Amino acid sequence: MRLTEKVVLITGAAGGQGRREALLCAEEGAIVIATDVNVQALETLETELRDVSDKDHMTMIHDISKEIDWQRIVTEVKERFGRIDVLINNAGIIGNVESYHHTTIDEFHRVMDTNVWGTYLGMRTVILVMKEQQAGSIINVSSIASMIGLGLSPYGASKGAVRSMTKSAAGDFAKYNVRVNVVLPGFIETNMIKDQLENEQRHDWYVEKTPLKRIGRIDDVAPAVVFLASDESQFMTGAELVVDGGVTAI
Numbered sequence: 001m002r003l004t005e006k007v008v009l010i011t012g013a014a015g016g017q018g019r020r021e022a023l024l025c026a027e028e029g030a031i032v033i034a035t036d037v038n039v040q041a042l043e044t045l046e047t048e049l050r051d052v053s054d055k056d057h058m059t060m061i062h063d064i065s066k067e068i069d070w071q072r073i074v075t076e077v078k079e080r081f082g083r084i085d086v087l088i089n090n091a092g093i094i095g096n097v098e099s100y101h102h103t104t105i106d107e108f109h110r111v112m113d114t115n116v117w118g119t120y121l122g123m124r125t126v127i128l129v130m131k132e133q134q135a136g137s138i139i140n141v142s143s144i145a146s147m148i149g150l151g152l153s154p155y156g157a158s159k160g161a162v163r164s165m166t167k168s169a170a171g172d173f174a175k176y177n178v179r180v181n182v183v184l185p186g187f188i189e190t191n192m193i194k195d196q197l198e199n200e201q202r203h204d205w206y207v208e209k210t211p212l213k214r215i216g217r218i219d220d221v222a223p224a225v226v227f228l229a230s231d232e233s234q235f236m237t238g239a240e241l242v243v244d245g246g247v248t249a250i
C-alpha cells in the first residue's frame with residue numbers, strides 16, 4: 001500500500017472530490033482525519049471510512065476560513081497521533097458565477113476567505129508540526145480556472161492565489177523536507193458545478209472544451225492526490241498536476 005500508517009488530514013472531505021480522496025487514502029493504508037463544515041455528510045463518511053479499514057480514522061467539524069478551527073484541529077490530531085504526514089487542502093467554494101462588474105465586494109471576500117485564506121491558514125498551522133518532524137507533504141487544490149478565464153470571477157482569482165502560494169511555500173518549506181504541490185482539476189462532476197451540468201447547453205460546452213470529450217470524474221482526480229501524498233513523488237515540490245482531460249493543452 002502506498003500510504004501505510006501515514007496520518008492524512010483532508011479538508012472539504014464530505015464533498016465530491018474530498019470524499020473520494022479520503023476513501024482512497026484509507027484504501028492505501030492511511031489514517032484519515034476528514035474535516036468539513038457539512039456535519040451530516042461527515043457522519044456518512046465516518047461510516048464509509050470504517051468500512052474501508054479499522055484504523056483510527058476521525059471526522060471533525062472544521063471551517064477552514066477560521067484560524068481558531070485550524071488550531072483546534074491540528075492540536076487535537078497532534079495529541080492523538082503525534083504527527084501529520086499529509087495535508088490535503090481540498091475544501092473550496094465556487095461562489096456566485098457572475099461577471100466581475102456584477103460580483104459584490106462581499107461575495108469576492110467570501111470566496112477569497114475560504115479558498116485563499118483557508119489554504120494559507122492550513123499550510124501556516126500544519127507546517128509547525130511538519131517542521132518538527134522534518135517531513136511532510138502538502139497538496140493544495142487549485143483549478144484550471146487559475147489558468148484560463150472561465151467567467152468565474154472571484155473563483156479564478158482565488159485559485160490563482162492557491163497556485164502562487166504553493167510555489168512560494170514549496171521554496172520556504174523545502175529546508176524542512178516538506179513538499180508542497182498543487183492539483184488543478186478541470187470540469188469535475190460534483191455538487192460544485194451540479195447546477196451548471198444540469199444546464200444542457202453549459203454541459204455540452206464543457207464537453208466540447210475538453211479534448212477527451214467527457215466531464216471529469218472524482219476517480220480521475222483522487223489518484224493524482226494520492227500520488228502527491230505518497231513517497232512516489234518524493235522529488236516533486238512546487239509542481240502543478242493538471243487533471244483536465246486536455247482543456248488547457250490546446
Ligand SMILES: NC(=O)c1ccc[n+]([C@@H]2O[C@H](COP(=O)([O-])OP(=O)(O)OC[C@H]3O[C@@H](n4cnc5c(N)ncnc54)[C@H](O)[C@@H]3O)[C@@H](O)[C@H]2O)c1
Pocket residue numbers: 011012013014015016017018035036037038062063064065090091092093094114118141142143144184185186187188189190191192193
Ligand atoms: N468540481 C469541479 O469542477 C472543480 C474543478 C476545479 C477545482 N475544484 C476544486 O476541488 C475542490 C473540491 O471541490 P468539489 O468539486 O469536491 O466540490 P464540493 O462542493 O463537492 O466539495 C467542497 C467541500 O468543501 C466544503 N467546504 C466549503 N467551504 C468550507 C469551509 N469554509 N470549511 C470547510 N469545508 C468547506 C463543502 O462543505 C464541501 O463538502 C475545491 O477546492 C474546488 O474548488 C473543483
